[in-house]
Amino acid sequence: MKIPGDFLFYLSMHRECNERLLVRAKEIPENDLEVSLDRDDIRIKKMVRDVLGEVHRMRAFVRLSTCCDLVLFGYLKPRHRIAEYICDHLARRNAGIIVVLGNGSESWACLCRGSRVWRDHGSGLNQTLERLKAALPDDAVACKPGPDPETLWQAYYDSQYCPERKNLLAYHKNMPRRDQEAAGLRLVQNKKNVTLDDFFVSSLSSAGEHNES
């Protein structure tokens, strides 16, 4: 993974980033970080990559549900301070709709309209959604009936699996359980085809993740 020019922005989102590290990182010329073998620089590089990796996976794995025509919400509990950034990304993708991400203790809301962006950071996801519902007119809150996108998705997802290509190691490597949990993703593994092998591979990969952290 290439270190981007604005690596300070990503470094600042790391959960262990502090003032001292940011000051040290500011001294490193942009192109040097990629090739530097200095111990501090290697640590900074690793921290930036950790954040970039989590940003990439959360952009992909967070799922949005419809609260009403004007609000989309999803679960997010990241390890690094990336929630606001992810919320911005999803709000830009759904212009004119308020996107709320959060968990039991905090939430982030964002609305993009044209080139303008409004943000809010507050208490738990449920409280924020309640406040939004109260602030919206009744006809906007009334949700039109429709099938659960999750049902559509699960049917489609199951259809894409080729049993002759089964490769659980690649699956667990690409969809780490830790990141699935951070995005509140229900494990999307096709339960109809689960075997004893799945259990062993899944336990092995979980053990690997614990060792890493």
Add this chain to the structure above:
Amino acid sequence: MVTLEKMAHLAEESRFDSLGLAAGVDERKLIALGKGTSHDVCASTYSPRDTPLPGICHAFTQDGRCVSLFKTLFTNRCSHQCSYCTNASSCSSKPQAFSYTPEELARITLTLYRGNYIEGLFLSSGAGRDEDRIMEKIVETARLLRSKHSFSGYIHLKVLPGASQAHIQEAMLLADRVSINLEAPSASRLGDICSTKSYESDIVQRQRYISRFMHDLRAEAGGRSRVLPAGQTTQLVVGAAGESDEEIFQSVLYEYREIGVKRAYYSAFSPQQKTSFECRPAQPLWREHRLYQMDWLYRVYHFHESEIRQAFSDSGFLANADPKMAIAREHLDQPVDPNAASYQELLRVPGIGPKSAERIIAYRKRQPLAAKSQLAAMGVRIKRAAPFLKINGWRDTTLLMWQA
């Protein structure tokens, strides 16, 4: 920071007619038409548009493959007789026939896109009774998404073999990428697996047309044209007609040089029940993997054609081993000094890729490399690279040196 109440007021002000979610979708249809594309390998969503769409995988299947697009057939009715396909008219037990309507397909796509399940649509189809009619519906779906619903996600449209130029042109103006599957490396091989398609007129001629039209539009716009930003691609079924890897390489070279495809995809043949090829042996997945490695060497590492040919056996097949290593064994007589080698020379060392080669060159401008550990820190895979390197005048002992 603003209050949530203000945000709610602003959203209410900009309220537009709801898209409406996909309603009453038959789950059996979703599964049957989704299954029809499970062997289509392209899952790329990268598109260099005004606002570049990044490549992203929203999920992975249990086979480790990326699911980033809503990949589906428009219909599974097909008049072609491809011997490996379950939707072929020659298949003895065809699945129940299903079709979407353009509006229905557009709504499913939008519902999944809004929920952040997908990055866009990959739309293929059986030929139905008339490929032009189906192509028209495919184009109509894309038009609905782009014009009526202002969809800004990624769209990859399959051009059906034999489709008219007018439909191809429309598809190109709406999609990020179009593709026509080559399926086999030559006309005679295609004849072995499908008696109803003409390799030259139904497939290659259409590819040439896409290439020419894209070129004309870009020339007209002086290079600023955003038509088909992710280009055209193709896909081959590996081993269905008994072709060798070298035959595949030869046809892919033609595709890259003459047609200008962005990428070729390979799908190892796997026999499907009740098809004419049910009894043919499945091709090992490693064959597909080795072909991708060979493709990578040509496309990304810019290895010369003659170098790549060294990796093929006399019978024209790749061994189940890294082709780059086989080529290095043939070509690298002398160890490479990372402090003096050019970018191209570094790239020819197994374990050194484009990024690590760039890093080595950037690092040695400041100070010379003195140890293998420095190379390892730059991403070089030392175990593979060490036998081909000489650092500070020192090189690893190899079995060949002992033999000498």
